[in-house]
Amino acid sequence: MTEVIGAAAEAEIRADDRAYVLHSWSAQAAIDPLPIAGAEGSYFWDYTGKRYLDFSSQLVNMNIGYQHPRLVEAIKEQAERLCMISPAFANDVRGKAARLIVERATPNMDKVFFTNGGAEANENAVRMARLHTGRHKVLAAYRSYHGATAGAIALTGDPRRWASEPGTPGIVRYWGPYLYRSAFHATTEAEESERAVQHLRDLIEVEGAQTIAAIVLETVVGTNGILVPPAGYLAGVRELCDQHGIVMIADEVMSGFGRCGEWFAIQHWGVEPDLITFAKGVNSGYVPLGGVVMSQAIAATFNERAYPGGLTYSGHPLACASAVASIEIFEDEGILEHARMLGTDVIGPGLRELAERHPSVGEVRGLGVFWALELVTDRQSRTPLVPFNAAGDAAAPMNAFAAACKDRGLWPFTHFNRTHVVPPCTTTADEARAGLAILDEALTVADGYYV
Numbered sequence: 274m275t276e277v278i279g280a281a282a283e284a285e286i287r288a289d290d291r292a293y294v295l296h297s298w299s300a301q302a303a304i305d306p307l308p309i310a311g312a313e314g315s316y317f318w319d320y321t322g323k324r325y326l327d328f329s330s331q332l333v334n335m336n337i338g339y340q341h342p343r344l345v346e347a348i349k350e351q352a353e354r355l356c357m358i359s360p361a362f363a364n365d366v367r368g369k370a371a372r373l374i375v376e377r378a379t380p381n382m383d384k385v386f387f388t389n390g391g392a393e394a395n396e397n398a399v400r401m402a403r404l405h406t407g408r409h410k411v412l413a414a415y416r417s418y419h420g421a422t423a424g425a426i427a428l429t430g431d432p433r434r435w436a437s438e439p440g441t442p443g444i445v446r447y448w449g450p451y452l453y454r455s456a457f458h459a460t461t462e463a464e465e466s467e468r469a470v471q472h473l474r475d476l477i478e479v480e481g482a483q484t485i486a487a488i489v490l491e492t493v494v495g496t497n498g499i500l501v502p503p504a505g506y507l508a509g510v511r512e513l514c515d516q517h518g519i520v521m522i523a524d525e526v527m528s529g530f531g532r533c534g535e536w537f538a539i540q541h542w543g544v545e546p547d548l549i550t551f552a553k554g555v556n557s558g559y560v561p562l563g564g565v566v567m568s569q570a571i572a573a574t575f576n577e578r579a580y581p582g583g584l585t586y587s588g589h590p591l592a593c594a595s596a597v598a599s600i601e602i603f604e605d606e607g608i609l610e611h612a613r614m615l616g617t618d619v620i621g622p623g624l625r626e627l628a629e630r631h632p633s634v635g636e637v638r639g640l641g642v643f644w645a646l647e648l649v650t651d652r653q654s655r656t657p658l659v660p661f662n663a664a665g666d667a668a669a670p671m672n673a674f675a676a677a678c679k680d681r682g683l684w685p686f687t688h689f690n691r692t693h694v695v696p697p698c699t700t701t702a703d704e705a706r707a708g709l710a711i712l713d714e715a716l717t718v719a720d721g722y723y724v
């Protein structure tokens with residue numbers, strides 16, 4: 274239900290926000306965050322009553338949709354029963370959440386270490402890999418985001434790391450597969466896959482396998498472009514890891530829990546990583562939660578030997594109760610199947626149709642409810658609509674496209690020259706079509722820059 278609370282309330286919220294809140298990743302003077310009055314399902318609304326269909330799922334975490342009544346109820350019930358018990362104790366919902374997650378992960382998985390979010394999950398995954406192997410280096414991709422804590426930002430390959438450099442030592446960068454802008458000059462998926470694996474093989478040789486603890490990858494690269502790995506790539510990485518005793522870490526913070534139509538995206542390719550990190554979709558962020566799912570082999574490392582890491586709120590009861598409820602709701606409501614259907618029957622075909630009409634759409638790629646349109650000024654040269662890492666005036670064309678979406682009641686997710694189509698997994702087919710119709714109109718703005 275849309276609730277309009279007066280302009281006075283909105284002014285007060287804006288005033289406190291502007292005066293006291295430091296917002297992430299932005300020059301404070303350059304932003305004007307929209308006060309949000311409420312949300313339900315796939316929509317949120319502001320204090321004027323203007324509703325937005327959310328094609329961003331916030332930060333690609335609102336997989337179950339806003340204010341799911343059963344999920345809200347589960348949190349309330351847990352709050353009345355037990356708000357907090359430290360990780361030093363056993364607790365019913367913590368154990369149950371871990372069991373439900375392990376049972377839905379790849380068959381080699383054994384235990385969960387809970388964190389409060391994705392960055393901490395990656396920090397701990399790297400620590401586990403280093404302790405398990407006794408080695409220190411980690412191979413991490415250029416086109417990646419792994420979080421903003423010290424270790425996670427060091428793993429991150431995109432420009433968000435620049436301000437934190439020099440970061441943690443021992444991170445070695447590699448190029449992952451991305452056929453549309455291939456670092457390997459490949460022209461087919463098969464070539465891209467083969468050359469990307471060969472590139473890793475070469476890196477391992479020159480870095481020294483005996484120094485490499487882990488290869489970390491986003492199973493489907495998220496913020497850096499929804500890069501779906503070509504057939505054979507993940508299996509190739511697995512094989513290299515097996516050959517050299519390297520731990521394979523799949524960061525599924527964004528791609529997991531329904532985003533790609535499976536519990537974990539890697540299940541599309543039948544590959545078993547050694548560690549999977551998760552957060553966001555596990556409970557859609559109703560209460561902060563993340564974690565690392567670890568294989569039997571890695572869990573065994575910490576049987577006789579302490580795991581030297583911990584967090585006061587690890588496995589927080591409110592977070593775990595909400596993860597249990599969310600997983601049960603996903604199953605009861607067939608949300609994984611629905612997300613797959615949205616991808617194959619509605620969003621995928623709808624976006625390809627937009628690409629036929631709009632010259633500015635250079636490429637459409639994705640699966641489930643995890644899609645990207647790459648916008649260009651020229652399809653032949655694939656010149657991006659805005660340059661890499663564009664900000665300020667250089668970003669104007671993308672800002673104009675985003676504004677056209679927002680004016681029409683669609684909240685987009687834009688990054689550099691791309692718009693990602695990442696609505697909640699529970700978005701109805703009709704809502705998705707309504708969003709695509711708005712994108713259709715907004716793309717005429719992007720077409721205006723086509724040369």
Ligand code: PLP
Nearest residue numbers: 390391392418419420526527552
């Ligand atoms: N890993 C990936 C793939 C992500 O997309 C993100 C956040 O967007 C993170 C890790 C960091 O998660 P958090 O913001 O919960 O620390």
